[in-house]
Amino acid sequence: xxxxxxxAQRERIKDKLAAAIDTVVAEGxxxxxxxxxxxxxxxxxxxxxxxxxxxxxxxDALLMPLMAYGVGPGDAVFCPSFTFAATAEVVALAGAExxxxxxxxxxxxxxxxxxxxxxxxxxxxxxxxxxxxxxVDLFGLAADYGAIEGIAAREGLRIIEDAAQSIGGTLxxxxxxxxxxxxxxSFYPAKPLGCxxxxxxxxxxxxxxxxxxxxxxxxxKGESQYDNVRVGLxxxxxxxxxxxxxxxxxxxxxxxxxxQKVAARYAEGLGDVVKVAVTPKGHRSAWAQYAIxxxxxxxxxxxxxxxxxxxxxxxxxxxxxxxxxxxxxxAPGGLAVSESLPHRILxxxxxxxxxxxxxxxxIETIRSAVAE
Numbered sequence: 001x002x003x004x005x006x007x008a009q010r011e012r013i014k015d016k017l018a019a020a021i022d023t024v025v026a027e028g029x030x031x032x033x034x035x036x037x038x039x040x041x042x043x044x045x046x047x048x049x050x051x052x053x054x055x056x057x058x059x060d061a062l063l064m065p066l067m068a069y070g071v072g073p074g075d076a077v078f079c080p081s082f083t084f085a086a087t088a089e090v091v092a093l094a095g096a097e098x099x100x101x102x103x104x105x106x107x108x109x110x111x112x113x114x115x116x117x118x119x120x121x122x123x124x125x126x127x128x129x130x131x132x133x134x135x136v137d138l139f140g141l142a143a144d145y146g147a148i149e150g151i152a153a154r155e156g157l158r159i160i161e162d163a164a165q166s167i168g169g170t171l172x173x174x175x176x177x178x179x180x181x182x183x184x185x186s187f188y189p190a191k192p193l194g195c196x197x198x199x200x201x202x203x204x205x206x207x208x209x210x211x212x213x214x215x216x217x218x219x220x221k222g223e224s225q226y227d228n229v230r231v232g233l234x235x236x237x238x239x240x241x242x243x244x245x246x247x248x249x250x251x252x253x254x255x256x257x258x259x260q261k262v263a264a265r266y267a268e269g270l271g272d273v274v275k276v277a278v279t280p281k282g283h284r285s286a287w288a289q290y291a292i293x294x295x296x297x298x299x300x301x302x303x304x305x306x307x308x309x310x311x312x313x314x315x316x317x318x319x320x321x322x323x324x325x326x327x328x329x330x331a332p333g334g335l336a337v338s339e340s341l342p343h344r345i346l347x348x349x350x351x352x353x354x355x356x357x358x359x360x361x362x363i364e365t366i367r368s369a370v371a372e
Contacts, residue, residue: 001308001309001310001349001358001361001362002310002349002351003310003311003312003349003350003351004190004349004350004351005351005353005354006189006190006194008351008353009248009251009255009351009352009353012251012353013247013248013250013251016247017244017247020035020243020244020246020247021240021243021244023035023243024239024240024243025240029239030238030239030240031236031238031239032236032239033239033242034239035239035242035243035246036054036236036237036239036242038242038246039054039237039242039243039245039246039249040052040053040054040201042246042249043201043245043249044203046175046249046252047167047175047176047177047178047183047203048174048175048177048178049177049178049183049203049204049205050204050205050207050210051202051203051204051205051206051207051210052201052202052203053201053202053203053204053210053213053214053217054199054200054201054236054237054242055199055200055201055202055217055235055236055237056198056199056200056217056233056234056235056236056237057186057188057198057199057200057235058086058164058184058185058186058187058188058198058199058200059086059089059090059186059200060200060217060233060235061164061184061185061186061200061201061202062086062087062090062134062160062162062164062184063090063093063094063233064202064213064216064217064233064235065158065160065181065182065184065202065209065213066090066091066094066096066132066160067094067216067231067232068182068209068212068213068216069131069132069158071091071094071095071096071131071132071158072094072095072096073095073096074096074128074129075095075096075097075128075129075130075131075132076096076097076098076099076122076128076129076130076131076329077091077094077096077097077098077099077131077132077133077134078098078099078101078115078118078119078130078132078133078134078157079091079098079099079100079101079110079133079134079135079136079162080100080101080102080103080109080110080135080136080138080338081100081101081102081103081318081319081320081321081330081335081338082103082108082138082315082318082319082337082338082341083136083138083162083315083319084164084315085319085322085324085325086164087134087136087162087319088100088319088325088328089324091134092324092325096131097128097328097329098319098325098328099118099122099128099328099329099330099331100118100318100319100320100325100328100329100330100331100335100338101114101115101118101330101331101335102114102331102333102334102335102336102337102338103138103335103337103338103341104144104337105337106278106280107138107141107143107144107278107280108138108139108141108291108341109135109136109137109138109141109142109143109144110133110135110136110143110144110148111337112144112147112148112151114331114333114335115133115148115151115331116151117331117332117333118329118330118331118332119151119155119157121329121331121332122329125329128329130155130156130157131157131158132157132158132159132160133148133151133152133157133158133159133160134159134160134161134162135148135159135161135162135179135180136162136164136165137161137162137163137164137165137166137169137176137286138165139165139277139285139287139288139289139290139291139314139347140165140166140168140169140176140192140285140286140287140288140289141166141169141277141279141283141285141286142166142169142170142171142176142179142283143161143179145159145161145171145179145180149179149180152180158180158181158182159179159180159181159182160180160181160182160183160184161176161177161179161180161182161183161184161203162183162184163176163177163179163183163184163185163203164184164185164186164188164191164200165186165191165192165286165288165289166185166192166285166286166288167185167191167192167193167252167286168192168193168252168253168255168256168259168286169283169284169285169286170283170284171282171283171284172282176286177203178203181204181206181209182202182203182204182206182209182213183202183203183204184200184201184202184203185200185201185202185203186199186200187199187200187201187237187241187245190288191288192252192255192256192259192286192287192288193245193248193249193252194248195241195244195245195248196240196241196244197238197241198241199237199238199241199242199245200235200237201237212230215229215230215232216230216232216233216235217232217233217235217236218232218234218235218236219232219233219234220232254352255352256284256286256352258352258353259285259286259287259350259351259352260284260287262287262290262350262351262352262354262359263277263279263285263287263290263350265356265359265363266290266292266348266359266362266363269359269360269363269367270292270363270366270367273294273366273367273370273371274292274293274294274300274366274370275292275293275294275344276292277290277291277292287350288350289312289314289347289350290347290348290349290350291314291345291346291347291348292345292346292347292348292366293341293344293345293346294344294346294370295344296369296370296372297313297343297344297345297346299369299372300346300366300369300370301313301346302369303365303366303368303369304362304365304366304369307361307365309349309361309362309365310349311346311347311348311349312346312347313342313345313346313347314345314347315342316342317342318335318338318339318341318342320335320338321339348362348366349362
């Protein structure tokens, strides 16, 4: 059994993938070939933004908006602690300081009350200037943008949506990637929309910001690549990856529907023995991961392993307890949910091609383990 079955997806579209890759190789336009622009147009149309700017990876996609907004030394950027390191890493790389915020116990996304408390704490301390907030759509579920946008507007903060796991998800019929002033995503192979290497993209409706982001992604170029108007990066999506993503984007919505069925089957089969994933009203998760909670997590994981069923703990330690980030500020009152969750959480096999018989085996193994 596969945790994420990229092979089944590849088998479904292998002829189209082969043709797309062959076309790129035959044309020889490996950097910024026509497939990159075509993919950006299709992706922007899908997400519902004016611009999609493709880049080399999801980390760059988070870093470049901070660079474009001039976020740097002396600035505070608020982000959840229960997330992958890239969310805070880019803040440090920009020269600013991450301030860690608590998550909601049910959605695992940024807690707006904790965000407000963290902002008030930083303002009272006076050492840093609040500049931006990076909400994470964890495991594919959109953050509470209704509340976060209100807080950001009141405090004059830029919102950078971390949609690395959520392309295909929606909130009140608005697609993830379309929230905030700018959004970022990753096309790492295991993502709901993933390529066969590294890749990423940024989304915005701001024409001027889009131009700046394109400049930063290409060494800070102006009129040409030899006209450098700012310090930038070398962060371009390879043409071959764009060609692959075009074919994967074409089936994404169908895969999203399949993911909803897998998630519903887990909820029905496990909801009475463990805490299953929560989907608030108005949300459609992209289900990058399916997480459960149980006090018997280690036993459940052991029994799954004995049955040949893969599982993963996301995340083993919150960022504010990691050596690289432990010196940074956090919301007052502590981050109890972020600290305790790693002892209970477990992510199960989740992909659009998960057979019902395999899923039932996962469910039966967990139920048996919990009953021990």
